[in-house]
Amino acid sequence: MGETELLDSFEAWITQVLVERTGPQGTVDLDFMTEGDGGMSSSLAERVRKWGDELNQQWLEKGIEQERRAALERERALVLRLIARRFGSETADRLAPMVATLSEPERITTLAEAVVECETAGDFVARAEKA
Helix, strand or coil, X not given: CCHHHHHHHHHHHHHHHHHHHHCCCCCCXXXXXXXXXXXXXXXXXXXXXXXXXXXXXXXXXXHHHHHHHHHXXXXXXXXXXXXXXXXXXXXXXXXXXHHHCCCCHHHHHHHHHHHHHCCCHHHHHHHHHHC
């Protein structure tokens, strides 16, 4: 197999891999294979490294976002347990829809602090509804 046939086979394989990665509607740009002074191998190696870095960054960002959402959900659940324990399940059930909408850790913390600071369920509900 000559160099041209090898390059053609490699291009076909890369095209197949990229189409699987981007979908049939995606564009496949093989110009990177022959760019630069280093020729095909250095350009290809750099491009593969770049894809790896991009994928790692995407996975990292996705993981951080998933953990952020999970942490908020754990904090909301904890606050509801605290409310139920301190003021009863009726109060917790009444405030559950409001607690479910909290998306900022600071607001959840403020609500948790109110559980400790308020003496009665009425005081707590009034304070929670203002927050």
